Amino acid sequence: MIDLDDIDRGLIKALAQDARQSASALGKHFGLSQPATWRRIKRLEDAGIIAERRLRLNAEKLGFGVTVFLGIKLATKGRVSLEDFERAVSAIPEVQTVEHVLGLYDYRLRVVARDLPDFERVLRRRIMTLPGAGEVEANVLLSEERLTGPL
């Protein structure tokens, strides 16, 4: 693992907020030259710390009024292949995230839908019919906050 100083941590925070900022604009903010800033960003990317980028889209304005978190328990563990389940569930376009977890459920999904009837359609036709899907618990998202984390 690489050592980070306060400027590195500041750069991570700034890029998490807005990844489209140029190295020179960021450098000005942190009192660094453009090449020095670029080298630091490159180092953080190479270490895999900020390798990925993500668009922040307003789901509601794009017609997705409902987000549901699902907990799924596999019905007959040992007899279903986890790979088959994972491949099938990942292929559903409305399923945004799939996490394998330990605890009350085996998988945690984040699902978007246009509205509740649309969600019911996804749930009945696509999720309940997955190979090995057993008990399903649904919680409808009301609000969400992403925090900076321990930087």
Added chain:
Amino acid sequence: MLDDADRRLLRYWQAEPSLSPGELADRCGMTAGRAARRIARMEEADILRGVGAVINWAALGYAVEVSLRVTLDKTQGNAFDAFMAEARRVPEVIEMQTFLGRVDVRLSIIARDMAHYQQIYRARILTLPHIADIEALMHVARIKGEETLPL
């Protein structure tokens, strides 16, 4: 409202958020100027809220991720607000969602290892106000995580 060209832009960009503005315009078969104007318009309309770097906490030494499903004591009028205000102050909480369903609030917590997790859980989580019940799901693997919308 969005037209097909806007959706095409978002589709390509979502799939590869690291594309430069020029590359993105090329993929969509638009001039760079036309693509930039459409993007600016979507930002003004609050459809696009930005592009952020995704922080890879595992690469920063946070090997443990736990999803805590919290049920609150709703006989307390301010249970939600008081709980959320305090949870927001825990640095290791990186996500917070409220729900309609069996679960009231979900927290995503990261920790360096299990000993660190136990310490956060005892000192910072169990001391949060108005908790009626907590269930923990331990994150094992992220199978799908780009959080794209099916545009």
